[in-house]
Amino acid sequence: MAGALENRGAVLVEASPDIVITVTCSITSTADAKTRKALRRARRDHPDSVIVACGCWAQAATESDAVSAGVDILVGNRVKHVIVDALERWYESPGIFIERKTDVVSSVEWDALSLDRPRMLTRAFIKVQDGCDRSCSYCAVPSLRGAHVSRDPDDVVREISRVASFGTKEAILTGIQLGSYGLDGVTLAGLIRKISDAGAVTRLRLGSLEPFSVTEELLQAASDSEIFCRHLHLPLQSGDDGVLRAMRRGYDAADFIRIVDMARRYLGDDAHISTDLIVGFPGESDDAFERSLALLGEVGLGRIHVFPYSRRNGTDSSAMEGVPGNVLRERMNRALRVADGLLEAYAAKLIGREDRVLVEEVGERASSGWNTRYVRVYARTESTGNCLIGNELVVRPKYSNGSILLCEGVDGEKIIMYPDE
Numbered sequence: 001m002a003g004a005l006e007n008r009g010a011v012l013v014e015a016s017p018d019i020v021i022t023v024t025c026s027i028t029s030t031a032d033a034k035t036r037k038a039l040r041r042a043r044r045d046h047p048d049s050v051i052v053a054c055g056c057w058a059q060a061a062t063e064s065d066a067v068s069a070g071v072d073i074l075v076g077n078r079v080k081h082v083i084v085d086a087l088e089r090w091y092e093s094p095g096i097f098i099e100r101k102t103d104v105v106s107s108v109e110w111d112a113l114s115l116d117r118p119r120m121l122t123r124a125f126i127k128v129q130d131g132c133d134r135s136c137s138y139c140a141v142p143s144l145r146g147a148h149v150s151r152d153p154d155d156v157v158r159e160i161s162r163v164a165s166f167g168t169k170e171a172i173l174t175g176i177q178l179g180s181y182g183l184d185g186v187t188l189a190g191l192i193r194k195i196s197d198a199g200a201v202t203r204l205r206l207g208s209l210e211p212f213s214v215t216e217e218l219l220q221a222a223s224d225s226e227i228f229c230r231h232l233h234l235p236l237q238s239g240d241d242g243v244l245r246a247m248r249r250g251y252d253a254a255d256f257i258r259i260v261d262m263a264r265r266y267l268g269d270d271a272h273i274s275t276d277l278i279v280g281f282p283g284e285s286d287d288a289f290e291r292s293l294a295l296l297g298e299v300g301l302g303r304i305h306v307f308p309y310s311r312r313n314g315t316d317s318s319a320m321e322g323v324p325g326n327v328l329r330e331r332m333n334r335a336l337r338v339a340d341g342l343l344e345a346y347a348a349k350l351i352g353r354e355d356r357v358l359v360e361e362v363g364e365r366a367s368s369g370w371n372t373r374y375v376r377v378y379a380r381t382e383s384t385g386n387c388l389i390g391n392e393l394v395v396r397p398k399y400s401n402g403s404i405l406l407c408e409g410v411d412g413e414k415i416i417m418y419p420d421e
C-alpha cells in the first residue's frame, strides 16, 4: 500500500501526516479492543488527517464502529489494492467510505498489490497465499480473510527479483495457510524450486507452515535448494491429543513428532524447528498442559511463541469455559520458562558450527544478524571490515548467552564476525 501511494506521488513521513493508514487485527477480542484504541489514538493525535483502517477489523466493522473509532475509510481484505482510488474519491467528496468485498469467504481473487522495492534492506516478506479453508475452533481468520487463494508463481518470482535488485538477500514467503499454496500445477515445493532456480536471493525462508501440510515433496524441494534456510516454523498449539481435537487442528501429538522427525531427515538434525503454543485453551487440564510441555522438550523445539488463550467472539471455542485466570497466569509463566530453556539449549547446540549470518545491525561496539537457522548472532565490532548491513558472513559462534550466539573471530578482539574468504 505504501508503494502504491508513493507511485501516485505520496511521501512517507515520520510526523504530521495527511493520511494515517492502520493495518488492523481481529484475531482475538483483545486484538479488536487494541485496534479500536489505536484508531482512536490516531484520530486524537492527527485530528485533521484522513484515517484509514484496513485489514481484518475493517472487514467486520460496521459504519457506526468506524464513526466511533474516528475512521474515515474502511478497506476490507482482498481489496487493499483500491486504497489509492478510495483516498482520491475521499478528497473529492469527504465522508465515510467503506470498501469491502461482501463475498470474501468465497472469493478466490488475488489482491493485486505488489512490492516495487523492499522496505527493509536485508529481507522482504513476499505474500504468496491468502485465506484459509480450515476451521480451527478458536479462529476467526477464515471468515475475515476469506477462502484459500494462491498468487501467480511467475508474479512471485518477478517480485523477488525486483526486491533483490535493490540488494535484498532474503525472501520470506508468507500466507495464512501457506502449505496449501498451489496454482497452475505449482505447489509450494514447486515454488521453492522456481525461486531457487531464479537465483535472485541468497536466502529463502517460509513463514508459519501448518504441520499437516508438511510433505516429503516439500521437504525434498527445501533440501535440494541451496538457498533454503534450515528453519521451519510449525505451529503446534498444544501437545495434548484431547485439546488438539477440541481445537480441530487436524493432527495429534504423534503426528507432530513424526513430522518433525521427517523434517530433520531432510533438513539436518540441527535444523531449527520453532513453534506456537496456546496456553489455557478451554478444557486444558493440568495433565494436558504437562503433556504439552513434555512434548516441546521431547521434540527438541527451539523458539516457542507462547500465547495465552484469548476468546474471540463468534468462534466455536468462545462458548466453552476457559481456565481460571490464576491458573492461566501460572501456566504461562511455566511455559515461558520452558520456552527460554529450549531456545537456550538449541542455541548451545550451534556453538562451533559454521553458518552464514545476514548482518542487520552494525554498531560501534556490537553487530548482529540472523543465521540461516533463525538464531540471533552477536559480535563485537572493533573493525567492521565486511561486517556491513546486508552482507552475509560466515561465522563460527564461540559462545552462547541465553538465546543468542556470540562470535569471536580469528584475531580475538578485532573483527569478530569474519568473512568467508
Ligand code: SF4
Residues within 6 Å of the ligand: 132, 133, 134, 135, 136, 139, 140, 141, 142, 176, 177, 210
Ligand atoms: S489453519 Fe486454523 S488457525 Fe490457521 S488460519 Fe486456518 S483456521 Fe485459523
